[in-house]
Amino acid sequence: MDFQLKTLSTAQAATEKCDVLIVLVAAGNLSSKDPLASLVADARKAGDLSDKAGKSLALYRPAGIVAPRLLLVSVGDGKPGSVRSGVLAAVSASRSSEPKRIAIVFAQATDAHGVRSALGAAADASYVYTTTKSKAEPRSIRQVVLGVADSGALRDAFDEAVATVAGVELAKEWANRPGNHCTPTMLAEAARELGALPGIKCEVLGPKEIEKLGMGAFRAVAQGSAEPLRFVVLRYQGAAKEQAPVVLVGKGITFDTGGVSLKPAAEMDEMKFDMCGAASVLGVFRALGDIRPALNVVGLIPTCENMNDGRAIKPGDVITSMSGQTIEILNTDAEGRLILCDALSYAKRFNPAAVVDIATLTGACVVALGGVRSGLFSSDDALADALLAAGEASQDRCWRMPLDDDYAEGLKTNFADVANVAGRAGGAVTAAKFLQRFAGDFPWAHLDIAGTAWKGGSAKGATGRPVGLLLSFLLARVGEGAADATPRKGRKPSKARQAA
Known part of the structure; x- marks a missing residue:
């Protein structure tokens, strides 16, 4: 338009x-x-x-x-x-x-x-x-x-808004595509096309590179599908090379059957939307190429299908993640956290100023917050506050959820370092606690967008969220000079924040 x-x-x-x-x-x-x-x-x-x-x-x-x-x-x-x-x-x-x-x-x-x-x-x-x-x-x-x-006074805001619309619509486009029109390979090609924009570079890794990196959790999810996995690395450089980047990690399950822990047939078609986190990262980079702000951003997209064949992971299997931690698979439908945990481990190599992962992770978050606000979990108060403010400014709102250590008790197992699920109670929180194990070395936040990334019913379709929130967050870092040249260590949330 x-x-x-x-x-x-x-x-x-x-x-x-x-x-x-x-x-x-x-x-x-x-x-x-x-x-x-x-x-x-x-x-x-x-x-x-x-x-x-x-x-x-x-x-x-x-x-x-x-x-x-x-x-x-x-x-x-x-x-x-x-x-x-x-x-x-x-x-x-x-x-x-x-x-x-x-x-x-x-x-x-x-x-x-x-x-x-x-x-x-x-x-x-x-x-x-x-x-x-x-x-x-x-x-x-x-x-x-x-x-x-006065058009002159609002020109910059207008240009940013136009770029944001382009990013949102790119996210909608790929999220709305059916699984056979949005395979991991196709999604990676969409990322490659963004490499033609100013300041953006794209690298795509395949199964051999992932095996060499030791991404055992990511590989385990993909092994039941005929479609090969892809790992996308997008880089936007708008500032000096020594400036620590913000890393965005987007969950890219292009179709999720649930695996052996099969989902109900009703509305399973909507599991094409399980890559909305990845789509939002593509949308952000589309906008960055137009706005060209003075900061550095890295986008990581682990993308694959979660399917069933004779090679698919089974409940009770134990796998080894890139971090070296072993994981017992209690539910194969809790696959998003498995591909994200390896991506979070990979993010460490960028010495990031902050890492934000975006994922349609849990139905529990939908129960908790509905389709109005995305769930926000963070190990760092300053990062959480910045994301909350960005959500309000962009009308792409989120709500901070707790990360008390007690929630991790349900992830204990006799057969591995950690289980991939706990009980039903507090499912969105225990999923975040699982991810937190792999994000201890940098300020980290997790956005659970399961309730906000798409709409069902007669209005079925992707919303493009949280592209607006993420762009508002990134641009505010430029305006406030918050994109430091060196990363900050993660800070434990205050008791008041944990109880919020």
């Missing part, structure tokens, strides 16, 4: 040539007295346009307006969440007329957060997946003009 930023007052918006003109109106009176502003005032006075975010009034060929269709949309207090609600409702409503060019104009002054919210919502509301449809109709909206009071 083509996005444009313009300086447009309500008077100027009335003459803008477009198929649909969407005017975002916050609470409070408009200072101007032009025809469009007067129309807003009359609609409010008549009670046809309330201040509740998302409420709208549709008008066809109103006098003095060039656009044939006008939508007056309330954005309430004008905060990012309200702007998002208003734009989502307006763009969704406008799609019935199949517009090619729409203009979204803020009737009052807005800020960078408003710009990001408006663009993100417009992209989400108009997104259409077409890759595997024989007679797919592409999105009708080809161009979105965003009108603000």
Whole structure:
């Protein structure tokens, strides 16, 4: 989609040539007295346009307006969440007329957060997946003009928002693809293509390299599939080489049957989404290539299928991870943590400033937080606070969960150093405790996105989360000068944080 930023007052918006003109109106009176502003005032006075975010009034060929269709949309207090609600409702409503060019104009002054919210919502509301449809109709909206009071002051925010949209849509694209159109090899090729962007390099390792590295946990998950595993290493260098990078690790199970611990048949098709963590890393790097911030980032994607054949791992098997720790497999459907633990061990070689893994890891996190917030676990208070703040700023929110040592008791076993699952109680926490064993040498955080990475039902499809959160986190490190040249050792969470 083509996005444009313009300086447009309500008077100027009335003459803008477009198929649909969407005017975002916050609470409070408009200072101007032009025809469009007067129309807003009359609609409010008549009670046809309330201040509740998302409420709208549709008008066809109103006098003095060039656009044939006008939508007056309330954005309430004008905060990012309200702007998002208003734009989502307006763009969704406008799609019935199949517009090619729409203009979204803020009737009052807005800020960078408003710009990001408006663009993100417009992209989400108009997104259409077409890759595997024989007679797919592409999105009708080809161009979105965003009108603000001062385009010059918001140009940087606009450019970052456009890059974020591109990253989110790349994540959606690969997450939405069926398993036979998104194999580990195909996902690795998508990563290779990102190597053409400025500052980005890509390396892909195969089974022989993984065996040589001693990634026994990763290999064990992949051994039941005819599709060969791949290990993707993406590097973005925007700062001096000596600056320690942030490492993002994305779970890339391109299809998850559960293995011998077979999943129920109902909704198993949604297990194509088990690589949404990997897709989010691809999306972040897509955006980094456009934004080109002054920091270094590494992306690690262990990707394979979890399938059944005569070679598949079995409950009771004991495997050896890259770290040397042995793991008893009690449930083959707890495979994501097995591929991630080897990736976390590999991350140490980069001497990272911080490591964040992203995974559709546990159904327990869905039970705990639903589809609103991603689960956040961290060994470092400063890192956790930064991710929480980034989630709020991007409206891609997360919630910090505990990591008390007592939760690790259930992972003890008589037959290995650790079991890959504990009991049902606190399943999201015990999964995080398992990963923490392999992330002791650096500030580490784990995002469980099982509830937020995709939607089911009639709205089935990937959300592109948490690309927005991760980009907000990374860009804040540039702005605050937090991407240190040397890594910080992980700090144990405070008792207050553990109990949160």
